[in-house]
Amino acid sequence: MNKGSDKTLVDVRHLKQYFNINTGWFRSKPLKAVDDVSFSIKKGETLGLVGESGCGKTTVGRSILHLYKPTGGDVFFDGRPVKSKADIAELRKKATMVFQDPYSSLNPRMTVSDIIGEPLDIHKAYSNRAERQERILELMDQVGLNSEHASRYAHEFSGGQRQRIGIARALSLNPEFIVCDEPVSALDVSIQAQVINMFVELQEKMDLTYLFIAHDILVVRHISDRIAVMYLGKMVELADAAEIYNHPLHPYTQSLMSAVPQPDPIVAKANKRIVLTGDIPSPLNAPSGCPFRTRCKYACERCAESMPEFNEAAPGHFVACHRIGEI
Amino acid sequence: MSNEPLLKVRDLHTSFFTPAGEVKAVNGVSFNLERGKVLGIVGESGSGKSVTAYSIMQILAPTGKIVSGSIKLDGQELVGAGEPVMKTVRGNKISIIFQDPMTSLNPTYTIGHQLMEAIMLHTNRTKAQARERAIEMLKLVNVNDPEKRMNQYPFEHSGGMRQRVMIAMALACEPDILIADEPTTALDVTIQAQILELMKSLQEELGMAIIMITHDLGVVAQMCDEVIVMYAGSICEQGTAEEIFYNPKHEYTKGLMKSIPTADTAGSKLEPITGTPIDLLNMPDGCPFAPRCSNAMKICIKQAASRMRINEEHFAACWMNVKDGIQNGTIINEPEGGESHE
Numbered sequence: 001m002n003k004g005s006d007k008t009l010v011d012v013r014h015l016k017q018y019f020n021i022n023t024g025w026f027r028s029k030p031l032k033a034v035d036d037v038s039f040s041i042k043k044g045e046t047l048g049l050v051g052e053s054g055c056g057k058t059t060v061g062r063s064i065l066h067l068y069k070p071t072g073g074d075v076f077f078d079g080r081p082v083k084s085k086a087d088i089a090e091l092r093k094k095a096t097m098v099f100q101d102p103y104s105s106l107n108p109r110m111t112v113s114d115i116i117g118e119p120l121d122i123h124k125a126y127s128n129r130a131e132r133q134e135r136i137l138e139l140m141d142q143v144g145l146n147s148e149h150a151s152r153y154a155h156e157f158s159g160g161q162r163q164r165i166g167i168a169r170a171l172s173l174n175p176e177f178i179v180c181d182e183p184v185s186a187l188d189v190s191i192q193a194q195v196i197n198m199f200v201e202l203q204e205k206m207d208l209t210y211l212f213i214a215h216d217i218l219v220v221r222h223i224s225d226r227i228a229v230m231y232l233g234k235m236v237e238l239a240d241a242a243e244i245y246n247h248p249l250h251p252y253t254q255s256l257m258s259a260v261p262q263p264d265p266i267v268a269k270a271n272k273r274i275v276l277t278g279d280i281p282s283p284l285n286a287p288s289g290c291p292f293r294t295r296c297k298y299a300c301e302r303c304a305e306s307m308p309e310f311n312e313a314a315p316g317h318f319v320a321c322h323r324i325g326e327i
Numbered sequence: 328m329s330n331e332p333l334l335k336v337r338d339l340h341t342s343f344f345t346p347a348g349e350v351k352a353v354n355g356v357s358f359n360l361e362r363g364k365v366l367g368i369v370g371e372s373g374s375g376k377s378v379t380a381y382s383i384m385q386i387l388a389p390t391g392k393i394v395s396g397s398i399k400l401d402g403q404e405l406v407g408a409g410e411p412v413m414k415t416v417r418g419n420k421i422s423i424i425f426q427d428p429m430t431s432l433n434p435t436y437t438i439g440h441q442l443m444e445a446i447m448l449h450t451n452r453t454k455a456q457a458r459e460r461a462i463e464m465l466k467l468v469n470v471n472d473p474e475k476r477m478n479q480y481p482f483e484h485s486g487g488m489r490q491r492v493m494i495a496m497a498l499a500c501e502p503d504i505l506i507a508d509e510p511t512t513a514l515d516v517t518i519q520a521q522i523l524e525l526m527k528s529l530q531e532e533l534g535m536a537i538i539m540i541t542h543d544l545g546v547v548a549q550m551c552d553e554v555i556v557m558y559a560g561s562i563c564e565q566g567t568a569e570e571i572f573y574n575p576k577h578e579y580t581k582g583l584m585k586s587i588p589t590a591d592t593a594g595s596k597l598e599p600i601t602g603t604p605i606d607l608l609n610m611p612d613g614c615p616f617a618p619r620c621s622n623a624m625k626i627c628i629k630q631a632a633s634r635m636r637i638n639e640e641h642f643a644a645c646w647m648n649v650k651d652g653i654q655n656g657t658i659i660n661e662p663e664g665g666e667s668h669e
Contacts, residue, residue, distance in 0.1 A: 052515035158603050188371040189542060193586035193599030200596065215516065218545070222588030222597070245590060259520035261545025263587050265568040268549035275524050276517045279485040
């Protein structure tokens, strides 16, 4: 079901994002939130990005849009590198973001029409007030909001409707690429399905490309063409959605996929879960070599010595594990 | 022992009296909980699932009040029993663990202090005995190095560890019932798997009953023997997990099942429930789900359906069953109060 074309829209190479954390007086330590991550997204494709909290998936999304200045590595958008301020301004017209929390990502002192119209104001995307207003109403209509509510404030809406406001804002400049950062995880199941369907419909209509970040694997499996798995700042596996769901290669992905609670009593009760021992280590004290080795039952000496390369184990199936083929 | 269920809730009504009016958060809920069973309560936010649990424990916010109904624990009536009786129930007979392990522990005391406090409050153990018991409980929930953990503060523990401590605290007095209010919602998938596995094995080991409150149908499928589906304060469907998942008989449950993404839905459209959740201040006269129901009939808007028996282990409150039932004659309308399934 790969609906992506052959044209690469977003190309991320060796992206690094470190944050300095103060550990004492005049002492600080880099927190490697994202460490040497490379991937590309084709035009019209949805790339799902999964991983546990603190693994760096949100940071990847934000670094691509240069909401943080990347510590290292390159981001290419539509074949052009994003470097200078002018590049970034240009990028943000074509690439936008939908945030996780529909409660804190909308300014409570702005009306809905001002929230949706703000990107238009910033990028001066209209010639007169009437045109601006027309565009706002068109956007509200597009995401299924009643355009009569344009002068209301965000708190007057339910969670699902607020997320629609956030999506309308992201769509206002006719972007090509949207980073969706956990856009449905704060929503109830019945509302979640409405919003997921809207993402799919908008993609078909506007030929959008998504980076869909979520921790709910069934949601990501539903919407994505390909899925990437991150662990402690590193990308450990990347493959076609069905392939990675049914035949995960990395031991971490295997346990992650087996831990997904299946909404089916017979399947769920018969399911053999690979339950990991221990917790995810702190990214400030990441283990040497492979970050997963402290919880991996296949770990050997080699895993402590060096980080495995991110190699293509099967066509289109990338994995970073020393023991691929042995286990 | 008679055949009396461990916990018997009948026609429970709990309301919150707010300046804007009375919010009927729980509206006529009845169910039984047998010893050693896992009962799941599912529903969206605002459906009354947590308020049902808080009503059983009588730990409602000051504006909340049990308006009517009966909650019998082992034959003992709890509604109106008063605070002294409830103090002997909470922690000893019924324990609760909350969604957020980050905020349910006191950040200024050590884990050990908080565990021992709970143990000494409910049993007449000495401090040394309580300490011993606390370490034993931490071992039971697979906390490694429990002696060291006893002297640590909550911030030194991860989310999964804190939830284990909460479970240890809840189980310290060997309650008959453990209420778990969204116990894994704040946790990651792999940690969630650890905690659920732990709860299941402890439940089998200690033989307690669990009320599992969650919105995650996957968790319900994995853990529960019986399931209650709630919407807008009322039970819309109740039955064994298999019946609810494979043979849903309420339009809301059917909609819920269709709207969750699974491995098979990839590439196709989900079938969401239209509309937005109901405003509890403006409840309609008829079935609360009728405004969002695609099969709503005239009667649904006028009058809410009562509990109907689908079979021995399955009940639903939906008029669609009458429509279907007239054809195959399997539906028997239950008498008031829902007593007949005992």
